[in-house]
Amino acid sequence: DESPMMSFKLLNIAGRARRGQLQLPHSIVETPVFMPVGTQGTMKGVLPEQLLEMDCRILLCNTYHLGHRPGHNLVKKAGGIHKMMNWPRSILTDSGGFQMVSLSKLMTVDEEGVNFESPHTGEMMLLSPEQSIHIQQCLGADIMMQLDHVIHVLTTGPIVREAMGRSIRWLDRCNAAHTRDDQTLFPIVQGGLDMDMRKECVEEMAKRAKVGIAIGGLSGGEEKSAFWRVVATCCEALPPHLPRYVMGVGHPIDLVICSLLGADMFDCVYPTRTARFGTALVRRGGELRLNQNKYANDFTPIDDKCTCETCQNYTRAFIHAISQKETVACHLISMHNIKHQLDLMRDVQKAIASGDAQEFLKTFLEEQYLGTSVPQWVIDACDYMGYKFSHF
Amino acid sequence: MVKFNLEGASAAGRLGKISQWGSKSIEHATPSCMLYLRAGHVPHLTWQVETKWISHLQSPIYQLTLPSLVESKEVIAKFKRGIAAFCAIPNGPLHLATFDPMDELKTGYNEAKTIAIWASGGKVKLGVYEQHEIVKSFGVDSFETLIDYDVPRDVTNKRMSKAMDRTKILNEQTFEYEENLATPVFISLGGGFSAFQRRKCAVDNGMRKEDDEMVAGYSLELHDFWDGGCWDVEELKKLLSETFEPLPKQRLRYVCGPFSPKQVWHLVQLGVDLFDTSYAVKMAEKAKAIRLNDSYATNGDFELMDFTLDQYKDDFTTPYKECQCYTCKNYTRGYLHHLNNTKELLCSILLVIHNVHEYERSFAMLRERISKECST
Ligand SMILES: [Zn+2]
Ligand SMILES: [Zn+2]
Numbered sequence: 001d002e003s004p005m006m007s008f009k010l011l012n013i014a015g016r017a018r019r020g021q022l023q024l025p026h027s028i029v030e031t032p033v034f035m036p037v038g039t040q041g042t043m044k045g046v047l048p049e050q051l052l053e054m055d056c057r058i059l060l061c062n063t064y065h066l067g068h069r070p071g072h073n074l075v076k077k078a079g080g081i082h083k084m085m086n087w088p089r090s091i092l093t094d095s096g097g098f099q100m101v102s103l104s105k106l107m108t109v110d111e112e113g114v115n116f117e118s119p120h121t122g123e124m125m126l127l128s129p130e131q132s133i134h135i136q137q138c139l140g141a142d143i144m145m146q147l148d149h150v151i152h153v154l155t156t157g158p159i160v161r162e163a164m165g166r167s168i169r170w171l172d173r174c175n176a177a178h179t180r181d182d183q184t185l186f187p188i189v190q191g192g193l194d195m196d197m198r199k200e201c202v203e204e205m206a207k208r209a210k211v212g213i214a215i216g217g218l219s220g221g222e223e224k225s226a227f228w229r230v231v232a233t234c235c236e237a238l239p240p241h242l243p244r245y246v247m248g249v250g251h252p253i254d255l256v257i258c259s260l261l262g263a264d265m266f267d268c269v270y271p272t273r274t275a276r277f278g279t280a281l282v283r284r285g286g287e288l289r290l291n292q293n294k295y296a297n298d299f300t301p302i303d304d305k306c307t308c309e310t311c312q313n314y315t316r317a318f319i320h321a322i323s324q325k326e327t328v329a330c331h332l333i334s335m336h337n338i339k340h341q342l343d344l345m346r347d348v349q350k351a352i353a354s355g356d357a358q359e360f361l362k363t364f365l366e367e368q369y370l371g372t373s374v375p376q377w378v379i380d381a382c383d384y385m386g387y388k389f390s391h392f
Numbered sequence: 393m394v395k396f397n398l399e400g401a402s403a404a405g406r407l408g409k410i411s412q413w414g415s416k417s418i419e420h421a422t423p424s425c426m427l428y429l430r431a432g433h434v435p436h437l438t439w440q441v442e443t444k445w446i447s448h449l450q451s452p453i454y455q456l457t458l459p460s461l462v463e464s465k466e467v468i469a470k471f472k473r474g475i476a477a478f479c480a481i482p483n484g485p486l487h488l489a490t491f492d493p494m495d496e497l498k499t500g501y502n503e504a505k506t507i508a509i510w511a512s513g514g515k516v517k518l519g520v521y522e523q524h525e526i527v528k529s530f531g532v533d534s535f536e537t538l539i540d541y542d543v544p545r546d547v548t549n550k551r552m553s554k555a556m557d558r559t560k561i562l563n564e565q566t567f568e569y570e571e572n573l574a575t576p577v578f579i580s581l582g583g584g585f586s587a588f589q590r591r592k593c594a595v596d597n598g599m600r601k602e603d604d605e606m607v608a609g610y611s612l613e614l615h616d617f618w619d620g621g622c623w624d625v626e627e628l629k630k631l632l633s634e635t636f637e638p639l640p641k642q643r644l645r646y647v648c649g650p651f652s653p654k655q656v657w658h659l660v661q662l663g664v665d666l667f668d669t670s671y672a673v674k675m676a677e678k679a680k681a682i683r684l685n686d687s688y689a690t691n692g693d694f695e696l697m698d699f700t701l702d703q704y705k706d707d708f709t710t711p712y713k714e715c716q717c718y719t720c721k722n723y724t725r726g727y728l729h730h731l732n733n734t735k736e737l738l739c740s741i742l743l744v745i746h747n748v749h750e751y752e753r754s755f756a757m758l759r760e761r762i763s764k765e766c767s768t
Contacts, residue, residue: 045737070730078708309440313480
């Protein structure tokens with residue numbers, strides 16, 4: 001069994017939404033939570049201490065990237081990923097499989113594992129479930145992800161069932177290979193867009209899950225209407241004691257809807273990636289493209305209600321003036337964007353705790369879509385959850 | 393005014409104290425360096441990171457560099473609250489340097505009444521009037537007179553005397569405007585590689601009365617000697633002594649440029665008081681860390697640790713265990729190698745923090761040596 005340093009406690013329930021506390025070896029994570037992504041073992045120009053100041057509790061790092069550079073053996077030699085990057089709180093690593101599939105030109109999957117051509121050396125390599133766990137144990141994150149058989153979300157036919165079955169068998173192999181008791185392993189629910197298969201997979205995976213579980217295979221270009229239904233179906237089928245991690249989700253609207261549907265954890269490169277192109281996230285209107293000339297003489301902060309370092313000290317005009325010229329512009333927007341995501345999740349938590357999720361949702365949608373129409377999938381998801389808005 | 397008190401001098405250099413800079417009171421011992429800023433920032437550091445994670449040995453004098461700001465001059469004028477508020481610069485003296493010591497100065501672009509600087513959108517012609525408008529709306533505490541810097545080693549006599557004439561006119565015009573502006577100004581002194589012209593430039597422009605409060609000090613033009621350029625100590629010694637010899641000794645002597653600790657060590661001996669930290673940033677951007685030898689004050693020796701080299705790949709020791717900076721206390725050589733190898737922005741951030749700390753420490757070591765020599 002997992003050691004008592006890892007557990008999940010439900011604190012409040014509002015409709016389908018849950019507020020909880022996930023105890024991990026390096027921190028207590030308040031859920032629903034957004035996990036910023038530090039792909040290469042660093043958060044795009046933000047110091048660990050700045051993330052601590054925002055009270056960020058957990059980061060995601062990519063196994064594939066760290067396994068390649070500096071290499072998992074070197075990370076181990078450095079004393080593990082926490083020590084190497086000077087981050088005292090929790091970390092989650094993915095299995096490495098997804099990136100192999102997306103970065104490698106040649107890729108085949110058989111029962112043994114994922115065979116792929118290294119984009120760096122050109123050699124054919126094998127990532128087996130055992131190897132994925134070995135690498136992740138060298139990295140030493142609090143949460144490891146199982147290696148799963150990733151297929152494109154729009155794939156249909158017998159391959160979906162085959163991939164699901166294989167992912168379950170690989171989970172067993174991951175569990176067998178997992179030896180460190182200061183790390184936990186999350187299974188990943190597969191099943192494409194087929195609701196029956198999702199339910200079947202949930203049943204098998206939940207049996208084997210210890211601390212938490214992930215809903216995989218989404219955010220790959222599927223229709224939003226299918227996306228939210230899969231999340232809803234999985235959340236409904238999953239037992240309440242497992243925190244549910246929806247992988248690769250990070251746009252504010254997705255975070256809010258998925259949280260209210262009962263999901264607990266999210267990750268996405270969106271806030272830092274979009275910062276590099278000069279885009280700041282705001283509640284009112286969603287995005288601010290600071291490169292646009294209309295901000296050249298705008299002496300207001302990105303968001304006058306935001307308490308981040310950037311909004312306390314800098315104007316849109318200044319960021320516009322240095323955008324794409326100085327790395328500082330990118331750092332300033334990244335700081336704000338990460339804080340925006342963390343604050344949004346804290347607001348979701350507050351709404352769940354106080355039971356006024358409907359009121360929160362109404363205000364959030366009004367601000368986010370400012371006069372433009374709310375997308376149909378959002379209205380449908382709200383209907384499904386029993387939130388009614390006469391004026392949308 | 394800039395209040396500078398020359399407290400002593402030895403073969404190792406001059407020892408001084410700055411107590412006032414424009415409207416700002418400050419305690420700042422020399423030899424020292426201003427904090428180099430690009431776009432109003434220590435490159436790669438937001439001011440929150442700068443103020444929290446660099447501990448300066450003495451409160452900084454900020455060196456704004458004009459090329460990264462000149463294209464924003466209309467916006468800053470409209471903003472009305474000055475450059476410090478626009479760029480979120482903490483309180484402290486602000487000097488406006490005409491050139492960016494991290495950039496190259498091209499030859500062949502200066503004109504009769506304007507000099508050329510290079511912004512991101514290309515060449516900008518700067519005349520005395522434009523400069524004064526900028527000084528006013530930025531609200532800086534000092535600036536420097538414009539100078540025709542375009543006198544390379546192979547300059548013709550004709551071009552040299554033209555440069556000398558232009559510099560003199562620019563200098564005179566500046567002090568005419570100064571009547572209304574009252575912002576202290578450093579008198580820029582050039583003359584290229586000619587000892588004769590160096591002296592002439594000093595005499596032509598630098599002889600204003602010693603009690604003239606408009607004069608902040610002298611700004612020595614040495615861009616042909618910037619890091620990577622020619623470096624002949626004997627030649628420099630001749631040029632600098634010809635420059636300083638006719639001038640009042642009590643005035644502050646400043647030189648803009650990315651000079652290595654060894655070059656600083658030489659220039660301090662030749663009588664320069666104030667530098668800037670651009671070299672520290674320049675090395676950080678090349679993934680190099682500066683380390684002064686323990687004997688630095690006596691021989692100017694220092695080393696560079698190059699994180700592009702694979703020897704640091706699996707070295708998870710601190711960069712320098714004696715160093716007290718944030719970077720050395722929290723990160724390893726192997727991690728810095730990894731950050732550079734993956735082109736991560738954190739690499740420059742961490743190395744700027746270390747290098748600025750170490751670069752400033754070189755001046756503390758020099759001050760200690762000079763002060764010892766002065767008291768014996
Ligand atoms: Zn903000
Ligand atoms: Zn250091």
